[in-house]
Amino acid sequence: MALAQLYQAQFRTSLATMIQYRASLVIWLLGQVLEPxxxxxxxxxxxxxxxxxxxxxxxxxxxAYFIVLMVVNHLTYTWIMWEYEYRVxxxxxxxxxxxxxxxxxxxxxxxxxxxxxSTPGILLTALxxxxxxxxxxxxxxxxxxxxxxxxxxxxxLRFLVEWSLAQAAFWTTRVxxxxxxxxxxMLFLSGQMAPLTLFPPAIQTVAALxxxxxxxxxxxxxxxxxxxxxxxxxxxxxxxxxxVLSLVLLRIVWRAGVRVYSAVxx
Amino acid sequence: xxxxxIHTQGLTKVYTVSEREAGMRAAVQSLVHRRTEEVRxxxxxxxxxxxGEVVGFLGPNGAGKTTTLKMLSGLLHPxxxxxxxxxxxxxxxxxxxxxxxxxxxxxxxxxxxxxxxADSFELNRAIYRLPAGDYKQTLRELTExxxxxxxxxxxxxxxxxxxxxxxxxAASLLHRPQVVFLDExxxxxxxxxxxxxxxxxxxxxxxxxxxxxxxxxxxxxxxxLCRRVIVIHEGRLLFDGDLASLVQRFxxxxxxxxxxxxxxxxxxxxxxxxxCEDGLATLRVPKGETPRxxxxxxxxxxxxxxxxxxxxIEEVIERVFAQKASSPETKGDG
Numbered sequence: 001m002a003l004a005q006l007y008q009a010q011f012r013t014s015l016a017t018m019i020q021y022r023a024s025l026v027i028w029l030l031g032q033v034l035e036p037x038x039x040x041x042x043x044x045x046x047x048x049x050x051x052x053x054x055x056x057x058x059x060x061x062x063x064a065y066f067i068v069l070m071v072v073n074h075l076t077y078t079w080i081m082w083e084y085e086y087r088v089x090x091x092x093x094x095x096x097x098x099x100x101x102x103x104x105x106x107x108x109x110x111x112x113x114x115x116x117x118s119t120p121g122i123l124l125t126a127l128x129x130x131x132x133x134x135x136x137x138x139x140x141x142x143x144x145x146x147x148x149x150x151x152x153x154x155x156x157l158r159f160l161v162e163w164s165l166a167q168a169a170f171w172t173t174r175v176x177x178x179x180x181x182x183x184x185x186m187l188f189l190s191g192q193m194a195p196l197t198l199f200p201p202a203i204q205t206v207a208a209l210x211x212x213x214x215x216x217x218x219x220x221x222x223x224x225x226x227x228x229x230x231x232x233x234x235x236x237x238x239x240x241x242x243x244v245l246s247l248v249l250l251r252i253v254w255r256a257g258v259r260v261y262s263a264v265x266x
Numbered sequence: 267x268x269x270x271x272i273h274t275q276g277l278t279k280v281y282t283v284s285e286r287e288a289g290m291r292a293a294v295q296s297l298v299h300r301r302t303e304e305v306r307x308x309x310x311x312x313x314x315x316x317x318g319e320v321v322g323f324l325g326p327n328g329a330g331k332t333t334t335l336k337m338l339s340g341l342l343h344p345x346x347x348x349x350x351x352x353x354x355x356x357x358x359x360x361x362x363x364x365x366x367x368x369x370x371x372x373x374x375x376x377x378x379x380x381x382x383x384a385d386s387f388e389l390n391r392a393i394y395r396l397p398a399g400d401y402k403q404t405l406r407e408l409t410e411x412x413x414x415x416x417x418x419x420x421x422x423x424x425x426x427x428x429x430x431x432x433x434x435x436a437a438s439l440l441h442r443p444q445v446v447f448l449d450e451x452x453x454x455x456x457x458x459x460x461x462x463x464x465x466x467x468x469x470x471x472x473x474x475x476x477x478x479x480x481x482x483x484x485x486x487x488x489x490x491l492c493r494r495v496i497v498i499h500e501g502r503l504l505f506d507g508d509l510a511s512l513v514q515r516f517x518x519x520x521x522x523x524x525x526x527x528x529x530x531x532x533x534x535x536x537x538x539x540x541x542c543e544d545g546l547a548t549l550r551v552p553k554g555e556t557p558r559x560x561x562x563x564x565x566x567x568x569x570x571x572x573x574x575x576x577x578x579i580e581e582v583i584e585r586v587f588a589q590k591a592s593s594p595e596t597k598g599d600g
Contacts, residue, residue, distance in 0.1 A: 002395045009392035013378055013385055020380040020421075094341050095376045099393050100364040262343040262357060264281065 006101060010109035018117045029118055032074055033125050039193060040066035040133060055198045060136030061224075065195055067129050068137075068220045073192065074122045076155040076215060078111050081182070084166035085175040093261065104163060104250075111159065143222050146232055150219040153239040158215040160246040167250075170257035185210075191217030197226075211242040269353065271445055271477040272315040272338065276347035279308040279333050279501075307333040309501035310347065317444070320471050320478040322492035322509070326587045330501040331481045335447045338479070339369040351445055365394055368443040370451050376437055377422045383433040384418040387440060394441040401440065407473075408436040411466050428459040435463065439470065446470075448480040452487055464490045485579045497586055504586060513576050516586050520556045522549045524563055525571035536563055545570075 018025065043062040047054045057065070087093045096103040165182060169175045187193050188203070189212035196207050196217055207213045218235045221227050227235065284302045308330040315321055325331050336342040337349065340356035340363065349356065354363035377386045391401045409415055412432045417425060425433065435451065448467070452460040464487055471478055471491075482488055488495060488509070495512055497505040505512055522537065529542040536559050537549035551559045556574060563569060576582075 002392075005395075006392040009389045013381060013389050016381045016385060017378060092375070094336075097341060097359065098339060098364060098367075098369055100361040101393050259343070262341060 003105070006105060007109050010106055011113050014110045014113035015116065018114055025114075025118060026121070029121050029125075032077070032122070033070060035192075036066045036070040036073065037129065040129075043194065044133070055195075057195060057198070058136060060134060063130075063133035064135035064137040064224055065220065067126050067133070067135055068223050069191065069216065070129075071122055071126050072151060072154065072216055072219050074119070075115060075151050076158045078107075078159050078162050080107055080111075080159070081162050081166045081175070081179045084169040088169040088261070097258070097261075104254075107163065108159065138225060139223075140225050142229075143225055143227070143232075147219055147223045150222050150232075150235065150239070153236070153243065154215050154219050157211060157239055157243050157246060160243060160250055161211055161215070164246060164250040164253050167253040167257040170260045186212055186215075189213060190215055191220060196221075208238075211246070214239045214242055268317060270314040271317040271319070272313075272349075272351050272479065274314075274338075274347065274349040275312045276310045277308055277312065277334065277337065277344055277349050278306070278310050278346040279330070279337060279342060280345040281305045281307055306501050308337070308344075308498075311498060311501070311503045312347075313496055313503065313506055315477055315479060317477055318471070318475045319494065320467075320480065320492050322488035322495040323479055323481045323498070324488065324495055324583060325481075325498040325504075328500075329498045331498065332449055334498070335369065335449050335479070335481065339367060339447050340364070341369075365441055366443055367445045367447065368438040368441070369447040369449065370435055370438045371449045375434070377430070377433055379423050380421055382419050383414075383422055383425075383437065386422070386433075386437055387418075390437055390440050396441060400442075404440055404442055405436075408439060411469055412436055412462075428455050431455060431459070431463070435466070442474060442476075444474075444476055446476050446478045448478065448482075450482055451480070452482060452484055460484060460486065461490075467491060485583060489579055497583075499587055509579075512586070513579065513582050516582050517577055518553055519550045519577065520553055521575045521577055522551050522556065522560060522563070523547070523571075523573045523575065524549070524567070524569055527568055527570070530567065 040063060043054070043057070043066070044059050047057060047059045047062055052058060053061075087096075093103075096106070162182075165178065166175070168178050172178075188199075189196075189207040189210055191207075191213065196204055196213060199207070207217075214235065218239070222232055222235065281304070282302050283305050311330075311334070323331055323334070333342060337344050338351055338356055340359045343357045352363065352366055354360055356363065377383055378389070387405065390396075396404075409418070412435065414432060414436060417429050417433060422430060422433065431451070439446070446467075451467070452463050455463065467478060467480075468491055470476060478491070480487065480491060493509060494507065495505070495509050496503065497512070505515070521540070524547045526545040526547060528545050529547060533539050533542060533547055533549070537551035537555075540548040540550055542548070549559075560572060560574060563572065
């Protein structure tokens, strides 16, 4: 109950802050839109050059893929890995450590509230892009319904993994290089750059074993109707397993990180 | 005898600092072999604070004051020694402990920059799970004591430094902490605002019986609030006792001010003449000789008025800091 009140208050605060930064929010959204649009244009051209389809993807399929990807990426995105280094350096973490609540709650509320503000913008963009690029999308009721928990779990997983990795800031002040490594792996293995089925089988296996596919690609594949019910259930199971694992990781890393912090800087 | 609010015994904090000389060669060397050095920021200090006590914690920059406050509030893990605050071991950061303390730092921002302070206060209410009635009453009292009324609705970034500090202090005290750590709470503020904040903490201590440990560079803060002071230097405890006995112990001279008709020529026979103008003479006299000197002055000269004063507290503190930290610990009677 008290936690619900905390979220309510944190949510209000984050929202009020967010609204103060409308202009930067728009610029940030633009960046989020541009990346998938560039891939969309590249792949559409490749597809046209290949006689209308590449690896089973038609030009319309690519359009659908990247537009849905843009929405999913937006809904699961967090900026925590970039922010944490600043927190440790600037000492704002100390203030958080003096409060009788785990600082992750503030971050969850922050991220969720930002989505409330920016999601209408992304959906509008998706609509405009659909008019321009004519995606081929046949919605099936059961996948549309299953898409919602798949995105929610993808957000939880991505948030927990990135929050855990952000704790690296406790050990090294050069977190940026670790962030880069993570985002490069993410770019290839989460389906951000191209649908995973276009990669060689070996890479597809790696992608299925690592958490990246379950953070972004899985809900996209699901909504586009590329997955059988059996594959969907496997996908949810993979998300669940990775969420449990990342929760364990988060607990370990957080405790160890605070121990290091309280040994050297405070 | 009640349990102490704060208890430390041989409290020590050692930092390991890696060091390296400038230049490319040293940079490459440091990749393979890092030279480290141990810095004893706090070196075996022991003290106790009774509940409700207000104590000044003094020392020059780098003496270990902030490190000590961070250990007491649970942000730093001590390297050795023991400490308890309200019966808790701070570094465990138990929720029950965190709800009963606060650390106010002069440069710390806990208010959200872009929204009015009132909204940040609401957030703190949820964080500390304050019942609505208690929260409203505390907020009303803090608003009155700090004169916050017109400030609460403005975005924090639009407040002046002093106004923001008042809001920061209020935010830190909404949960009515029983132990308050103040690290330079008046830094950068003008004299009026300093006086105001000082008066506030005196009132807060009286009203809520909170234990307060205060560091400040402004001796006025300390004089106004603290009967007892703890002085540390280079991580070691130099003095723990009454402010008055600190002055006693560390002053070798007194200031004698005599009002005469005119300035006599032989004034230096009585002591070191600091100044003499229009018959108002200021003399610096060794402490032990003060009674004899004043008696002689009164006997020899047509004295209109005579006062004996201790030197300003700043001077005393300077003298304390100038001592070697390794000199034997001086216990006052506090």
